[in-house]
Amino acid sequence: MIINHPLLGPRDSAEFVYLGAAALMDRPDPETASAEDWHDYAYLRDNPAGPHRELWFHEGGDRSILIVTRDTTTHEITGVELAREVASK
Amino acid sequence: MTQKNRLNGGQIDRDTTLSFTFDGKHYKGHPGDTLASALLANNVRLMGRSFKYHRPRGPLTAGSEEPNAIVELRSGARQEPNTRATTAELFDGLSATSQNRWPSLTFDAMAINDRLSNFLTAGFYYKTFMWPAAFWEKIYEPIIRKAAGLGSLSMRADPDTYDKGFRHCDLLIIGAGPAGLNAALTAGRAGAQVILADEDFRMGGRLNAETYSVADMSGADWARQTVAELATLSNVRLMPRTTVIGAFDHGIYGAVKRVSDHLATPAAGKPRQILWRIYAKQTLLCAGATERPIAFDNNDRPGIMLAASLRAYATRWAATPAQRVAIFTNNDDGHRTARDLQAKGVKIAAVIDTRQDAARSYDYEVLQGAQVVDTKGRLGLTFVEVKQADGSIRTVECGALGVSGGWNPNVHLTCHQRGRPTWNDSLAAFVPGGTLPPGMSVAGAANGDLSTHGALKSGAEAARKALGLKGRAPAVPQAEDAPGTQTPFWYVEGCSRAWLDQQNDVTVKDVKLSHQEGFRSVEHLKRYTTLGMATDQGKTSNIGGLAIMAELAGKSIPEVGTTIFRPPYTPTAIGVLAGRMRGKEFHPTRLTPSHVWAKERGAVFVEVGNWLRAQWFPLPGETHWRQSVDREVTATRASVGVCDCTTLGKIDVQGSDAATFLNTVYCNGFAKLAVGKTRYGLMLREDGIAMDDGTAARLAEDQFVVTTTTANAGRVYQHMEFVRQCLMPEADVQLISTTEAWAQYAVAGPNSRRLLQKIVDPDHDISNEGFPFMACANITVCGGLRARLFRISFSGELAFEIAVPSRYGDALMRRLMTEGEEFDVTPYGTEALGVMRIEKGHAAGNELNGTTTALNLGMGRMVSKSKDSIGSKLSERPGLNEADALMQVGLRPLSAEDKVTAGGHLMKASGLVDAAHDQGYVTSAAYSPTLGRMIGLGFLKDGGNRMGETLRLVSPVTDLTVEVEVVSAHFVDPEGERVRA
Structure with missing residues (x-):
């Protein structure tokens, strides 16, 4: 696959390490979250046939983490964002 | 003259003679020959035995779709099984051996299977070796394993090297026949970066196998002239002997270049093969078409081959399997073979044409409305039996039979991203359909343009379209433009032992049985009969099976559907996929500065x-x-x-929020660590399990140096980047690995x-x-x-x-x-x-084994309650904090001579030894020269409160039972006086 890095342009996916679903960024608020919230965050993942937002770590590159929106049935990539920018929004 | 069946002409270098052996016998050939063409020229038709029935077989085709002529090449460590003789380029000294026969190719004891064929039909294994179950491992499987399989491995290390490389282009053209060459010419002249790859060693595709002309010269000359022009264009890279094996995601193609397969040994410093990873903005598939056979009884004898392959051998390689040849066809293309062979001096015994109205205006006998119903000749064809239009049977003597049932576009690579071919009625064939790999278009015969003119024209047009070229299209060279309609004729009425898949020995009878037993979807048909599951992926056979299944089901072929193709296009050596990553080079070796x-x-x-x-x-x-x-x-x-x-992993953490950051990744606190101080830190996973430990040294207010264990250095760094970028994006903190x-x-x-x-x-x-x-x-x-x-x-x-x-x-x-x-x-x-x-x-790693918590490690109180850190919340789960939770303890054998083994389990001093009574396990063990005995560390239920208890350490694997005393894990200097000295 080729991932179009927002800063570096198209890069081979072999330069990246897959870190899992982008839902990992939505860490429960330790002040307010219930035990169920923590359980769901730690253990439950969606497994969609279709678009999936996921984290790719550019380990062989600039070490940024990207949120890649990839269709799990076709591998079509419809969006690439810098995780840090999304997280700080 | 030893090459008895060598004809005149051809694209071989007759000035040079090559010697080679097949099953130990010596033969001669010429540069330009394949092993198959040279053997045919030497009057050898029998080249192998079939997989299941051990039927004598010769080549069916002249290309990589070959199901039959599969041989072992070379000897010693370079011995290579299951190689197609039809694509193996001849070189001086080549030694080839037939496979799947014993004791010899002409007398094969396992041919008894052919006589037992009534018992060996589809599903034979499923039905026969069912019971008694105990027989499977000891009796059935060894026998089946011995009988199955084709070639054999040398069991020695491959002495050759394989490489990998990367290439980029605007347009990748796959196949250098008329469509591919004209596409490359169009794109190359327009200045695009072009890669033209072809599996053959001579570019030109069917142009080399036909006698038709292109632009006032022979097709082969036009191909040669075009290749010569392309070679002068610096923006065009020609890759002959290169098979594009797969279409992968986002325009990435795998291509295997056979650098040295045509040489006895690779030149010094050269690899045997290279796996190229090609990044193509656009791809044009010009893979041509594959001729399809007609099924009739005993249609697999050596000498029976596809008509256009017969023609290719005669035209390109000046070779024929026999001097007297018959043709069985349902279309005009079969007559083309008859004419070309006749022009080379081969005697045409008859053309058996299924059409009542077949043209008869040729210089050979045409049997209209006739069909081949049976054949004779055990080790090679001698006669065919023809049922004529009036129902009478006529015997035609011939040493070879060319069979033509029309052409199938070669859709293989279009299926690699799940594109499902669609049925084209006027061609009576599947054409590329569904979702093609992104960026791929198809031209020429692969897209159903079966004439030379059609191929040249669609190749150029597709290249222009792919590159977005404007302006007037260049003229298409003059070439034959026969109409491209086909009428299907799949099999001869009433046939039974008529082979569809010759490599896996699947007959018409098997397909009928599959239908009768309810395996009626194409996917079931494929797996029950193994149709199309051999190394050729059924390139010549799938369609016949589908047609018969459709007829039995009373449906049309498109209603029945088709299976699709998967990478690789042709069998690919594991060696080239591994490249240089073998043996010690499987992974990089890192050496420390004082190594x-x-x-x-x-x-x-x-x-x-x-x-x-x-x-x-x-x-x-x-x-x-x-x-x-x-x-x-x-x-x-x-x-x-x-x-x-x-x-040890070393990570430099800098920034005004560095301490806050470490407070989040470590379960214990770092905010108050003074400059000039170091602290032990335990990192948890979010689920509360210990992930890694190390130290963090505060070298400045805004700088820490963190160490990780050697094994987890990469993962910890990754985790810290995740926390930094995804969970603490606003924090002023930077990370860099300084391990090296x-x-x-x-x-x-x-x-x-x-x-x-x-x-x-x-x-x-x-x-x-x-x-x-x-x-x-x-x-x-x-x-x-x-x-x-x-x-x-x-x-x-x-x-x-x-x-x-x-x-x-x-x-x-x-x-x-x-x-x-x-x-x-x-x-x-x-x-x-x-x-x-x-x-x-x-x-250490044995204790931080991915199942243990801070509590288990005796560090439960380290998990700070006054701050949030990764894993702190879930480490509070009741399940991880039960009263009898495992606790790290020291274990000391009562007798100084006793052994302690890691992995052993702890049981109470008396009572049952089983999983239900398990008290814990040993994680680390060593001989302590300081204490003069072996000692161990382990996890014990409620271990903190069991100091002094005697337990049994058992290891059923090593048959060990030892009495051990539970002691503090700190065997040496428990007060820590030495470290503070």
Whole structure:
């Protein structure tokens, strides 16, 4: 696959390490979250046939983490964002 | 003349003669020959035995779709099984051997299977070897394994090298027939970066196999002239002998270039094959078409082949399987073969045409409305039996039969992204359909344009379209433009032992049986009969099976549907997929800066991840590793030892929020750590399980140096980046791995300070008062060299870790050895390191094993409740905090002679020994020279409250039962006086 890095342009996916679903960024608020919230965050993942937002770590590159929106049935990539920018929004 | 069936003409170099052997017999051929063409020229039709029935077989085709003529090439370590004789390029000295026969190709004992064929039909294995179940492993499987399989492996290491490479282009053109060549010409002249790949060693595709003309010259000459022009264009890269094996995601293609397969041995420094990874903005598939056979009884005898392949052998290779040939066709293309062969002086016995109205205006006999119903000739065709239009049977004598049932577009690569071909009625064939790989278009016969003109035209047009070229299209060279409609004729009425898939021995009868037994979907048909599941993926056979299934089901072929193709396009050697990554090069080897020094000292090395670490340093006279390790431990505890700990992960954490950041990634607190101090840190996963441990040294208000275990260095860094970028995006903190930047050494033992004082520059006070336990500082050594000093201890002794820039690692180690002579300084390896940390009760990878919590490790109170950190919430789960939770303990055998083994389980002193009564397990064990016995660390239920209890350590695997006492994990210096000395 080729991932179009927002800063570096198209890069081979072999330069990246897959870190899992982008839902990992939505860490429960330790002040307010219930035990169920923590359980769901730690253990439950969606497994969609279709678009999936996921984290790719550019380990062989600039070490940024990207949120890649990839269709799990076709591998079509419809969006690439810098995780840090999304997280700080 | 030995090449009895060599014709005139052809694209072979008759000035050079090549010698080769097949099954030990010597033959001659010429450059330009394939093994198959040379054997045919030498009047050899029999080249193999079929998979299941061991039927004698010869080539069916002249290309990579070949199901039958599969041989073993070369001998010794280069022996290569299951190679298609139809694509193997002849070279001088080639030795080939037939497969799947015993004792010889002409007499094969296993041909008895052919007589038993009534029992060996589809589903035979499923039905026969069902019971008794116990028979499977001992009786059935060994017999089946012995009988199955084709070629054999040499069982020796492949002496050749394989490489990998990367290429980029605007347009990748796959196939260099008329469509591909004209596309390359169009794109190349327009200045695009073009790669033209073709599996053949001679580009031109069918143009080399036909006698038709293109632009006032022969097709072969036009191909040669076009290739010559393309070779002059610097933006066009020609890749002959290159098979595009797969269409992968986002325009990435895998292509295997056979660099040296046509040579006896690769030239010096050259690989055998290269796996190219081609990044193509656009791709044009010009893979041509594959002729399809007609099924009739005994249609698999050597000498029976596809008509256009017969023509290819005659035209390109000047070879024929026999001097008297018949043709069985349902279309005009079969007549083309008859004419071309006749022009070469081959006698045409008859053309058997299924059409009542077949043209008869040729110089050979045409049997209209006739069909081949049977054949004769055990090791090679002698007669065909023809049922004529009036129902009478006529016997036609011939040594070869060309069969033509029309053409199938070669859709293989269009299916690699799940594109499902669609049925085209006027062609009566599947054409590319569904979702093609992104960026791929198809031209020429592969897209159903079966005429030469159609191929040339669609190739150029598709190239223009793919590249978005404007302006007037160049003229298409003049070429034949026969209408491209086909009328299907799949099999001869009433046939039964008529082969569809010759490689897997699937007959019309098998397909009927599959239908009768209810395996009616194409996917079931495929798996029940194994139709199309051989190494040729059914390139010549799938369609026939589908047609019969459709008829039995009373449906049309498109209603029945088709299976699709998967990579690789043709069988691919594992060696080329591995490339250079074999043996020691399977992964990179990382060496520490003082590796050479350690080697000089005679160190024994151990692999730790990619690293090589010194395991121990044997001295002359030491014959057992324990002698070396015991000595290293004792010497370190008595005076001073030095250990290379460069491989620990080192992460530099900087920024005004660095302390806040570490507070989040470590379960214990770091915010209040003073500058110049180091602290042990435990990192948890979010689920509350321990992930890694190490130290964090605060070198400045906004700078920490974090260490990780050797094994987890990459993962911890990754995790920290995740926390930084995804969870704390606003924090002012930067991370960089400095593992390779610093060489680091543990200097341990009561004399460690004295040794270091000799090299640390005098303005740095490293006395116990000036540099107490857990201190850290930037210092200089050896007269100004920058260094980092940490007063931390893994061994339990007074100890330091000193780091210098990597390039000084070797020099520092040598200096420590020289300066340490007066203290009998001892280098120690990972074994002594392990012994000392077990003696001290420090957890390591065996304890942080992915199932243990801070509580289990005896660090439950370290998890700070006053702050949020990764894993802190879920570590509070009740399930992880039960009263009898496992706790790390020390284990001491009651008898000093007894063994302790890691992996052993703990049971109460009496009672049952089974899983239900399990009390815990041993994680680490070592012989402690300090205590004079083996000791262990382990996890024990409620271990904290069971000190002094006697347990049984059992290991059913090693048949061990030992009585052990539960003790503190801190076997040595439990008060920690030594580390603070």
